[in-house]
Amino acid sequence: MGLKIDIDSKSFEINGLTKLVKTIATMLGHDVGSKQKVCEAKALRTTQLIKLQTNEEVKKILNGELAYDLEKGLVHSNIDRCAFDMGRIMPTFDPNEYPDTLSGKNDIRKDSNTFKAINLAAEILSESTTKPSEEPVEEDWFFSWREAASGFSSDYMKKLWAEVLAGEVLAPKTFSLRTLEYLRTLSQDEAETINKLSSFIIGSRVYTDAKNSLEANDLGFHGCLQLQDLGILQGVNSAGLRGVFDSNLTSDKQYVTQVVAKNLIMLLFSDVKRNFSPSCYALTKTGQEIMNLSKLPLNEAYLEEVKSTIEKQGFKIVTHLLAS
Template sequence: MSLPGEKALMKLSDLVSDGIGGIFAPNQIKRISKAEVDAERDKMLMIAQTEQQVADIKAGKLQYTEDRRLISVSSEPNVEQLINIKKGDKVEPYLNLENLDKQSKTRKQIQAIQEEVNLTKTVFLAEKELESGKYEANDDPVDPDWFTRWRDNAEKVSNNYLQTLWAKVLAGEVTTPGTYSLRTLDLLKSLSKNEAELISKLGEFIIDGRVIKGVKGLRGLGNDSETVEKIMTEKGLHFSNLLYLQEIGIISGVDSMGLTVEYSSLDPSSFVRAFTSKSSGLVAIHADPNKNIVFNALHSTRLGREIFNLADFDTDKEYLKAIAQEVANIGFDVQIGGWLQLNETRGKLLNPEAILPNNSK
């Protein structure tokens, strides 16, 4: 019986075996004849120990030699300063080139070790992501140039939250090459933790790849729902932040008069339409198959959709209910609940809750 994500894990192992070396080469950590939990513990202990050693090198407690050995440094003050002052009447500062060279080498050594730690932690996180079993790998190989770009970027990332994003990118690309573009890698490279969290917040308001801001025409000239705007503002998604997310290529339509999207029925006998958002869903039904629903919305770009796939978030339930209320107010029977995707074209609403028009008692 195969393990969850086994095929994807094999693809990952083949990919990183030639691309990552040094003290954390994948084959140096064996799972053979060890319990899974022991192997995981050994990996994390190795990383933690190395990070502590990097801190000791920075503090001057350890020295990393050219033959790749760590040696203790005496605590006695026997190292000269980089800038020495000559004795005598005339004070002339000068650089001690020997000590400058030593410190330069130490900085490079620290950077190299830290990059290796960063890369290894991120690969381990990708491994854990694949072990979840929610990825189904195909047989297509990962583009070597793509992996080189990923590796060169991931090794510079020390923040745990951002390492998780880079791990999910690798997991997704290993299972289905072409999932994440080089543009996505370039955006992630420059993304701060605060920016990533802002994108995650916006992800809570994504329905069918769009930020739906209200039913068009429901309030005459005003297309946006005041309720939706209030909910988004309380989450920090005010106009200036939305405009910034547009500037970096995540969404479009923020500074326009409003983009719209129209939905018609997929059933010739009546109007039936499901709107999905992560693990939540909204189903609208009407007896007239010629009815349609027009939303005022912000559209997510391809880059935005790739980034949204990385973030862990749940749909904002208050927001989903507000949109459902608006759809009910124009005469549709509406239910919301959890959503289970059965295949590419069919899904099922779980624990449905009926949403009545505002004037219903």
């Protein structure tokens, strides 16, 4: 998705990518509309060209092999930092367009890290179908993000900071300043460990009765203790916590529900006075925010083991696959 050209109607779809363009332009003191106007002008020019060229030329244009320049005509595609890909015009951010962006100095390495993360965020948002909130990204948040993201050069960490920016553009206040500071102190190995945990989270909890699945993925007691030391989990070095499911919370419906990935899990109660209190570890507030970054699916073996342990206690579990 993103800034999208419609060949027939010549209309443009406004979403997270457009909001990112405006956010970066506003925060870094650039002309808010200039890049957008350039991209739209190039898109319209390309649209007109498509109607005039042969089918073979159209195919090459849509595949990104060729582009149209008013002076040079058909040329190999490299449209002045606006990539043309199957009809989508996507702006690219360059540090040279925003001089002295870091503490009044042109720190090449930091600027490079920052803008690589911004461009990755643009790619993420160009594929997003989520409608962004109208609430703007806070200035203090953006400059804290910029300072933090500028310190990381590895591809993995740049992608992580890009996900943070994209998530905040779509829904401001998704990631707190405290979480930004936390992420700033993480190593790549620690970030990867936290990301792995996301496949074992149901309702902000890790169900410890699913021991086989957890231990098979290095998330037994010692693995979870490490995650507690990292500030992601709580209750590990004690007797654990109890996640109370009370049928009375749903009145006479006699079930509680939990959305997990694309599954809706329903815990059915035969006795409305009966509660279910599984042993678990819980995510901290920081842990809950960081889980928003993960795109990993729920571990199926873990889900089946959780369901099995619950059913052994006399409860019934029903799982429904939600529509995409």
